[in-house]
Amino acid sequence: MKERLDQYRLNNGMVILGEPMDEVESVSFHFLLPAGNASFPDGCCGAGKVIADWILRGAGIRNNRQLTETLDNLGIHRGSAVTEEHFSLSASLEAGNMIAAMDLFADILIRPRFDDDQFEPSRQLALHELAGLEDDPQHKVMLLTKEQFYPYPYNRPAEGTVEDLQALTPQGCREMIQSRLDWSQCIFTVAGKYDFQAVCDTLEKRFAALSGTGIQRPGFGDRGQRYTHHANEGAQVHIGMMTTAPSIGDDRYYDILAAVSVLSGGMSGRLFTEVREKRGLCYAVGARYQSLKNTAGVSCYTGTMPDKAQEAYDVIRQEFRRLRQGITEEELQRAKIGLKSKLIMQSESTQARSSGIAGDFAYLGRVRALDEIRRRLEKITIQSVQDFLDANPFENFTVVTIGPKKIQP
Amino acid sequence: MQFKHKQLQNGLTLIGEIQPHAQTAAMGFFVRTGSRDETAAISGVSHFLEHMLFKGTETLSWQQVNEAFDGLGASFNAFTGEENTVYFAAVLAEYLPDVAKLWSQLMRPALREEDFNLEKNVILEEIAMYKDMPQFDVVDQARTLHFGSHPCGNSVPGTDESIKAMAVQQMRDYFTKRYAPNNLVVACCGNFDFDVFSSHIEQLCGGWQPVQTDRTISYFEGTRQKKSIRKESLARHHICLLSPSVSMQDPRRFAASLLGMILGDSTGSRYFWSLVDPAIAEVASMQAEAMDGIGAIYSYICCEPTAAQKVMDIVGGIFKDITENGVSEKELQAAKNKVLSTLAIKSEQPMGRLLGLGFNWVYSQEYRTLADDIAAIRSVTVQDVNSLTAEFQPGDFTCLAMGPTA
Numbered sequence: 001m002k003e004r005l006d007q008y009r010l011n012n013g014m015v016i017l018g019e020p021m022d023e024v025e026s027v028s029f030h031f032l033l034p035a036g037n038a039s040f041p042d043g044c045c046g047a048g049k050v051i052a053d054w055i056l057r058g059a060g061i062r063n064n065r066q067l068t069e070t071l072d073n074l075g076i077h078r079g080s081a082v083t084e085e086h087f088s089l090s091a092s093l094e095a096g097n098m099i100a101a102m103d104l105f106a107d108i109l110i111r112p113r114f115d116d117d118q119f120e121p122s123r124q125l126a127l128h129e130l131a132g133l134e135d136d137p138q139h140k141v142m143l144l145t146k147e148q149f150y151p152y153p154y155n156r157p158a159e160g161t162v163e164d165l166q167a168l169t170p171q172g173c174r175e176m177i178q179s180r181l182d183w184s185q186c187i188f189t190v191a192g193k194y195d196f197q198a199v200c201d202t203l204e205k206r207f208a209a210l211s212g213t214g215i216q217r218p219g220f221g222d223r224g225q226r227y228t229h230h231a232n233e234g235a236q237v238h239i240g241m242m243t244t245a246p247s248i249g250d251d252r253y254y255d256i257l258a259a260v261s262v263l264s265g266g267m268s269g270r271l272f273t274e275v276r277e278k279r280g281l282c283y284a285v286g287a288r289y290q291s292l293k294n295t296a297g298v299s300c301y302t303g304t305m306p307d308k309a310q311e312a313y314d315v316i317r318q319e320f321r322r323l324r325q326g327i328t329e330e331e332l333q334r335a336k337i338g339l340k341s342k343l344i345m346q347s348e349s350t351q352a353r354s355s356g357i358a359g360d361f362a363y364l365g366r367v368r369a370l371d372e373i374r375r376r377l378e379k380i381t382i383q384s385v386q387d388f389l390d391a392n393p394f395e396n397f398t399v400v401t402i403g404p405k406k407i408q409p
Numbered sequence: 410m411q412f413k414h415k416q417l418q419n420g421l422t423l424i425g426e427i428q429p430h431a432q433t434a435a436m437g438f439f440v441r442t443g444s445r446d447e448t449a450a451i452s453g454v455s456h457f458l459e460h461m462l463f464k465g466t467e468t469l470s471w472q473q474v475n476e477a478f479d480g481l482g483a484s485f486n487a488f489t490g491e492e493n494t495v496y497f498a499a500v501l502a503e504y505l506p507d508v509a510k511l512w513s514q515l516m517r518p519a520l521r522e523e524d525f526n527l528e529k530n531v532i533l534e535e536i537a538m539y540k541d542m543p544q545f546d547v548v549d550q551a552r553t554l555h556f557g558s559h560p561c562g563n564s565v566p567g568t569d570e571s572i573k574a575m576a577v578q579q580m581r582d583y584f585t586k587r588y589a590p591n592n593l594v595v596a597c598c599g600n601f602d603f604d605v606f607s608s609h610i611e612q613l614c615g616g617w618q619p620v621q622t623d624r625t626i627s628y629f630e631g632t633r634q635k636k637s638i639r640k641e642s643l644a645r646h647h648i649c650l651l652s653p654s655v656s657m658q659d660p661r662r663f664a665a666s667l668l669g670m671i672l673g674d675s676t677g678s679r680y681f682w683s684l685v686d687p688a689i690a691e692v693a694s695m696q697a698e699a700m701d702g703i704g705a706i707y708s709y710i711c712c713e714p715t716a717a718q719k720v721m722d723i724v725g726g727i728f729k730d731i732t733e734n735g736v737s738e739k740e741l742q743a744a745k746n747k748v749l750s751t752l753a754i755k756s757e758q759p760m761g762r763l764l765g766l767g768f769n770w771v772y773s774q775e776y777r778t779l780a781d782d783i784a785a786i787r788s789v790t791v792q793d794v795n796s797l798t799a800e801f802q803p804g805d806f807t808c809l810a811m812g813p814t815a
Contacts, residue, residue, distance in 0.1 A: 023430040026753040064686070072677035072743045075750030094750045124688030132691055132711060134644035135543050192757075233642040235537035266479035267463070268472070277471060280530030283538050303538050334479045341482025341501055344432050348758045 003347070005357075005367055006196040010208045013184035016200055017367060019191040019353050027192035028092040028350035029102065031109060032358045035180035036085035038153040038218050044176065046126050046160015047168055048082025051177045054122040055089075056080055058113035059104070067104070076101050084154045085217075085292055086362065087177070092351050095193035099202055106206035109181070119170040127166075130159045137238045137402040138284075141230075142301055145240030146290075148228065149297055149398040152221030184212030187361050191353035220295065227399045229406045237309035237403030241300040241316065243394045248291040248363045255388035258380045260289045260298055261335035262327045263319060268334060270319045275302060281312040293363050298394065306405040313399075313407050320394040324386075332382055339377050343370055412776045413603035417611055420591025420619045424770050425603040428759055434505040434599030435760040437497030438512055439767040441594075442587035444567075445491045445560035445701075446624055451575060453567015454583050456489040457532050461580065462496065462515045463487075464524040469514060471524065481507050484760070491552075491561050492624075492701050493771065499760040502600040506609055509597075513613035516588060525577040533573070536566050543640075543647045543811055544692075548709060551649035551809035554636055559629040561703055589620035596767035599759035626702035628656075635808045637815040645691075646714045646812035650724070652803040654697050654704035657772035663785045664793040665697035665704065670744040671736050671794070672727065672803075673708055677743060679727045684710065690720055701772060706803055714814045721808075728804030735795035748786050752779060 006018035037048045056078075057064040071078060074097040079090045089108065091101055133140040147155045186207070190199055245256050264271045264287040275285045287300040300320075304312040346352035347370055360367045399409040411427040443455050464471045478485050478498070485498035485508070496515070498508045539545045549564060556562030566572075595610055597603075630653040655661045673680045673695020680693035690712035697706045712720050755761035756779055769777050777785075 021757075023428075024753075024757045026750070026757055028754075065682070068677050068681075068686075069743065073746055075746035077750065077754065092750075092754050094753045097750075121686060121688040125685070125691055128645075128688065128691035128713060131713070132645050135647070135711075137541055138538070235540040236534070238541070266483075267475035268479040273472070273475070276531060277475070280527045281534075283531055283535035303541070304534060305537055330476070330480075334476065337482035338479055339482075341484065344501055345484060345499060345758065345760075348431065348433060350754070350757060 003370055005369070008200045010204060012208055012211055014186045014188065014203070014207050015361060016203055017187070017189045017357050017361060018194060018196050018199065019357060020194065021192050021350060021353070024192050024350060025095055026092060026350050027095045027098050027190060027194050028090065028354040029188065029190040030354045030358045031089045031105065032187040032362055033087045033181055034085060034185050034215055034217065035087040035177060035182070036083050037156045037158055038084050039180055039215060040176055043164055044168065045157050045164040046130070047173055047176055048087070049126045049129070049158060049160055050122045050165070050168060051173055052080040052082050053125055054114060054119055054173065055108055055112045057118040057122065058115055060107035060111040062107070063113065064118055070104060074101055083158070084150065087181070090355065098194055099198055102199065102202050103206070106202070110206065110210065114170065114174045116170045119173070123165060123168060126160055127162065130162065130165070133159060137232065137234055138301070138303060141238040141240040141400050141402045142299065144228070144230070144400045145242050145299060145398060148224035148400060149242040150292070150295060151223050153218050154220070154292060154295065155224060179213060180215050182213045182215045183207060183210040185215070187358050189354045189357040189361070191357065192350035217293070224398065227409045230400070230402045232402055232404065234403050235305065236303040237306050237401055237405055237407070238303045239301065239309065239313055239407065240400040241397045242297045243320070243397045245289060245296050245298050245392060247294055247296040252388045254376045254380050255385045256289055257339055258332060258335045258385050259323055259327070259389060260287055261338055262331045263287050263323060265335050265338045270322070271300070271316060274319055275312055275315050279311070279315065281308045281315065285316070291363070306403060309401070309403065309405055310407050313409070317397070324389040324393050327382060327385055329382065332380065332385065336377050336380060340374055343373055410778060412778070414776065415607045417590065417615055419615065419617055420589070421614055421617070422594045422770065423607045423610055424594065424766065424776065425597045425601070425606060426762060426766050427601065427603060428599050431600040431759050432502060433499055433759055434502045434597060434601050435497065435499040435763040436505065436509055436512070436595065436597040437495055437763055437767055438516055439594040439596060439771050440494040440588060441492070441592045441624070441771055442494055443490050443492040444563035444565045446587060447563055451579050451583060452564060452571035453532070454575065454580055455494055456565050456567065457528070457572065457575065458580055458584060459487050459489045459494050460528050460532065461520055461525060462518045464521065464528065465519055466514050466517060467519050474511070474515065477511050483508050489565055491563070491565065493768070495764070495767065497763060499758070505597070505599070505601050505606070509606065509609060510613060513610065516593070516614070517617070520577060520581050520584065522577045525580065529572060532566070533569060536569060536572070539566065543643055544709065544711065547647040547649045547809060547811045548707065550638070551651055551807065554634055554809050555631040555651035555705065555807035556629060557632040559627070560625065561629070561700065586620060586622060589622055590614060590617040591619040592622040594767055594770050596763060596770065598762045598766055624701065628703050631705065631807050633805055633807050638809070638811045639813070639815050640811055641813050643811065643813050645711050646717045646810065646815065648710040648717070648720065648808065648810045650708040650806040650808050651705050652806040653801050654706045655699060655797070656702050656704045657699040657768070658702065659699065659704070661793065661797060662697070662699040662704070664789045664797055665699065665706070667741060667744045667748065667786070667789055668736070668794050668797055669695045669697040669706060670747060671740050672731065674744070674747060679731070683723050683727060684720060689716055689723065714812050717810065717812065717815070725804065731798050732802065732804055735798070736791055738791055741789070741791055741794060745786055745789070749783060752782060
């Protein structure tokens with residue numbers, strides 16, 4: 001893997017990182033700011049969701065329609081999101097329109113119109129989506145699991161609550177986001193076909209004079225209940241589970257990836273084998289590692305008909321427990337190959353790379369070279385995974401079920 | 410990029426697009442079979458059979474199959490639709506021969522009765538899962554309503570009853586008829602040597618015997634029926650609309666897909682400005698689906714139950730306007746730009762090229778480069794799009810709505 005990382009820092013502290021990819025005609029870029037839901041005041045659940053929509057409804061000289069039309073005309077696939085820890089704006093497009101796109105995105109970030117009359121549709125959409133979650137129990141159960149698992153204030157429902165959404169005001173939301181956009185902590189990443197000098201010049205011109213607000217990362221409060229059940233009349237019981245694991249910056253990070261891969265890395269993973277293949281208890285089952293900067297966990301989902309829900313849950317718990325009894329050399333080899341392949345496949349995707357670089361820098365303060373990740377993956381041993389599991393035996397779970405029947409967790 | 414093609418004596422077609430700079434390769438077996446090729450007695454067999462291929466061969470157990478894929482670090486999967494069943498994998502280029510061998514072996518599965526009986530539970534779970542996803546359920550039922558007795562209305566997963574009643578021998582018979590080499594296309598993209606690849610496939614699959622396989626092709630405009638299903642457990646109102654469109658063999662499919670984008674893309678479309686932007690509906694999308702000798706335009710809309718009538722009035726207004734006044738040059742250009750940038754992003758990876766490459770051959774026996782597709786999209790005119798709406802009258806649709814008060 002040949003790779004190069006372009007780096008530049010503006011005087012105000014904003015970091016610019018780029019990974020050129022020779023053979024593509026496209027480019028992806030990403031702005032990441034530490035203005036996530038956890039940084040908002042209490043009583044504003046869903047504000048991030050509303051702001052992420054509202055911010056795209058007009059910027060600079062362009063009103064809502066003009067901005068959307070300009071973005072569409074440049075063929076920009078875009079996303080805006082507020083997660084637990086970050087506010088992000090991202091774009092993927094044909095490389096030729098890169099600088100024009102960056103200029104538009106600078107307008108969205110620096111000169112959003114936040115017109116009062118565009119606030120209500122954004123709020124209404126958030127309320128609709130919240131109501132729509134009732135018709136998507138698979139998605140809902142994992143959102144509830146995360147809310148119950150993460151400590152306060154990282155547990156805030158990203159979709160919001162009806163009460164909080166209804167109480168939001170345009171003025172309140174405007175101030176909430178603008179006071180949290182700390183340009184000294186802004187990360188800009190780009191991957192694909194681009195001219196780094198032109199990228200830096202554009203960012204310098206638009207962002208260098210903007211300063212920081214000194215926003216701080218909040219600490220941890222309490223976690224939610226261990227088990228909750230939400231009754232509905234669906235066809236399946238949807239089970240969400242989550243258990244603690246060290247976060248991404250921990251030395252044992254690669255051992256966690258290997259352990260989760262043995263559990264759920266592919267069709268030979270233990271969960272798929274034991275829950276679906278041997279027992280036919282479900283269609284979908286899987287576990288994955290999810291990390292914020294300082295807290296992380298392994299989440300797991302399955303959906304199963306009511307009479308089989310308890311057995312499916314018990315088998316999943318048993319498989320988490322059984323990991324500690326040891327993994328085989330073959331399992332470890334498959335885990336390593338799977339993780340390495342995924343890495344190389346991501347290296348061919350501009351979107352995966354631009355968000356990967358941004359995540360690395362936000363969480364680790366540096367970008368891991370793909371080669372470094374590969375070497376670290378190579379170094380995982382059965383013993384290192386065992387040591388990790390002995391210290392983190394995956395015994396305590398936060399559990400949420402949605403469906404016509406409860407389980408005994 | 411370079412295109413290669415070869416047909417084996419037994420009718421198996423091999424196609425390849427060489428991308429010498431890629432680090433990965435993607436390959437797939439495209440089987441020309443799906444729910445439209447089923448009878449009511451075996452409804453869901455194509456999809457069930459797709460699951461059964463992963464259960465192994467006379468010499469490979471399901472555990473060995475799963476371990477083999479994961480041991481290659483393959484990103485692999487399969488899907489079944491109305492007219493195709495596709496098995497695909499992306500791997501590091503060095504593992505291509507191994508994954509090609511594995512898929513070739515799996516194309517001649519054991520179809521053991523004990524595996525069949527156990528996997529039935531998984532299929533029934535999958536059907537139950539879709540029942541909890543009204544966004545899928547409404548489209549599935551709307552398709553049946555629209556196509557009526559035309560085979561394109563057949564359900565892909567089948568029903569609880571059809572799956573429970575199915576016998577393994579019915580699946581074996583179906584397999585023999587549909588997985589014949591002359592009904593298969595093997596496609597590969599990425600960094601690989603086509604001659605080496607094709608002689609490897611020939612060695613593995615050259616001995617399979619061809620069988621006469623048929624598909625009844627007939628064009629049907631749809632029933633244009635309207636139906637509402639009341640389901641009190643739902644929170645939202647889910648609407649699916651279908652109207653006729655052009656087939657995969659019709660060069661106007663590019664114009665049809667641009668029409669879908671102008672009317673129903675997730676940003677900047679007529680649906681977007683009239684329904685999503687003002688928060689009347691949270692989802693409103695439309696896309697043209699070109700199929701074998703037939704086609705349809707699908708819309709899916711999700712809104713608050715009390716907004717259902719308002720949504721239908723607005724949709725009616727959009728169709729009326731598009732039929733009477735046509736699309737504008739400006740909106741056509743925006744749709745083109747969006748499609749072109751989607752193509753550029755998708756083409757970054759061999760896997761992004763594989764399905765297009767395979768389907769072009771399955772439907773039309775033609776190779777289309779990225780440049781061909783770009784040129785075809787660029788050449789669509791306002792007149793092309795407007796003559797489609799004049800011919801197909803998208804405002805005269807089949808409609809299925811599902812909600813707590815429907």
